[in-house]
Amino acid sequence: MPVAEPVVNPDDGSHGGDDGGTIGGTPPSPDQRGRRRVAGVAAVALIAAAAGVGGAAAYDAINGDDxxxxxxxLNTGNDSKSAPTGDVEKVAQKLLPSVVQINxxxxxxxxxxxxxxISSDGQILTNNHVVEAAADGGSITVSFNDATNAKAEIxxxxxxxxxxxIKADGKSGLTPAALGSSNNLEVGQxxxxxxxxxxLDSTVTSGIISALNRPVASSGGAGDNDQTVFPAVQTDAAINPGNSGxxxxxxxxxxxxxxxxxxAGTTTSGDAGSIGLGFAIPIDLAKNVSKHLVKGEKVQHARIGVTVAPAVSSDDITGVGAEIKEVNKGSAGDKAGLKTGDIITAVNDxxxxxxxxxxxxxxxxQPGEKITITYTRDGQKKTAEVTLDSDGGDLGS
Incomplete structure (x- = not known):
């Protein structure tokens, strides 16, 4: 579900505004200015935490027990031992064997x-912008917590x-991370x-969830003209280039x-760094997508089929909703009775x-789910039930 918001090059340290979006349309090309030193530094309307600078470790494929x-x-019902609540050290000890550096x-x-x-035989979940540079004939090496290395493929x-x-070659007996849920998170947690x-591999930082459902717009990867907007989990835990994925x-x-x-803020050396505003893709969304990716299936994305732009109050500053500029004929929005000029103010309250x-x-x-949209038309508050369309899927190639 592409959008038409501008993308700001991560090297200039600036950030863009909300210039409208297309739900189910074709986005314009983002600004691709500036140097690109590292794989996976995504251009972001805020700024990508992207793959940071780091030397690739020597390849040392370890053959496991087939x-x-x-x-x-990704399978439900995994037996996972929980760490004691409030103990950062115990959480780190539990998770570090399940976290890798991707070169x-x-x-x-x-x-x-x-x-x-995410699987004992070497399936690894990460960001597209981390590995995209290797999608066309490049190479990927995974460095594990036990100091072993393995080549990997997408x-x-x-x-x-x-x-x-991605899938690491020749690995077995790995420890999959326990995937929780993002539908019951609380600000301050x-x-x-x-x-x-x-x-700097195996770096652990801590903080709190500082906001939920924060809309964050970024490109999908190096040189990628497609944009993504996700309902981010915002945190003040230190996240820097290289933390992505x-x-x-x-x-x-x-x-x-x-x-x-x-x-990001900018250091005296010109590198981008954390200022306590980091953003994570909710794990429920990541699990839904990953279940298709591991099977090589197309990932279908929900859409309404309308083009929208920011709606602001009379002060020309305060955002009050998303104004519909165009409704695609036969789309979910059209079937629900939405019209050009409607201002959407809420989704499921x-x-x-x-x-x-x-x-x-x-x-x-997900496509096929029913949602309730609240909107105003000619100053009158209205609601509509919308059954979401699908964009048909995209393998990302």
Whole structure:
């Protein structure tokens, strides 16, 4: 479900505004200015936490026991030992064996990011922008917590949600991370982030969830013209370039988000760094996408089929919703009776204050789900039940 918000180059340290979006349309090309030193530094309306600078470790493929049973995080009912609530050390001890550094080299760039082991035979969840540089003939090496290394290949990518799954060669007996849920999170809840900022693997930071359902717009990867907007889990836990693809974890050791973007400050050396505004893709969204990627299936994304722009109050500053500029004939929005000029203000009673907020909200649902949209028409408040369409899927190739 692409959008038409501008994308700001991560090297200039600035951030863009909300200039409208297309739900089910074709987005314009984002600004691709500036140098690109590392694989996976996504251009973000805030700024990507992207794959940071870090040398690739030497390849040392370890052959495992092919007869070992495969355990996957994506299967329900996994027996996972919880860490004591409030104990960052115990959470780190539990998760570190399930977190890897991903070293990527493409034809014109190289760098590193983070990944989460989701199966005992080497399936790893990460961001699309971490591995995209290797999608066309590049190479990927995974560095594990036990200091071993293995080559990896991409199983599937989805630029629309900025997610990807890779598979490490010749591995078995790995420890999959426990994937929690993002539908019951609370602002102020303690969390831990783990990753490889600037190539410094196994780095642990802690903080709180500072906001939920924050609409964040970013590109899906290096040189990628597609944009993604997701309903982010916002945290003040330190996240820096290289943390992308790594876990945001609750205090029971369950992954509740995939660290993907930051609003960054700039150091004296010119590098972008954390200022306490990090953003993670909710794990419920990541699980839904990953279940398709591991099978090589198309990932279908929900859409309404309307083009929207920011709606502001009479002060020309305060956002009050998403104004419909066009309704595609025969779309979910058309069937629900939405019209040009309607201002959408809520989805399932969750406020919508901008076009980005609407796109992010719809991103959290699946095609075929029914939602209730609240909108105003000629100053009158109305509601409509919408059965979401599908964009047909995108393999990310």
């Amino acid at each position: 007869n070992s049973p495969v355990v996957s995080s 990527v080299r493409g034809s014109q760039e190289a760098g590193s990011g983070t990944g989460i082991i 199983l599937g990518r989805d630029p629309v949600t900025d997610l990807a799954v 303690e969390v831990v982030a783990i990753g490889s900022p600037y190539g 790594g876990p945001l974890v609750d205090m029971e050791g369950n992954v509740i988000g995939i660290n993907s973007a930051i609003r 969750s406020p919508v204050v901008s076009s980005n907020a609407l796109v992010a909200s719809i991103r959290g649902y």
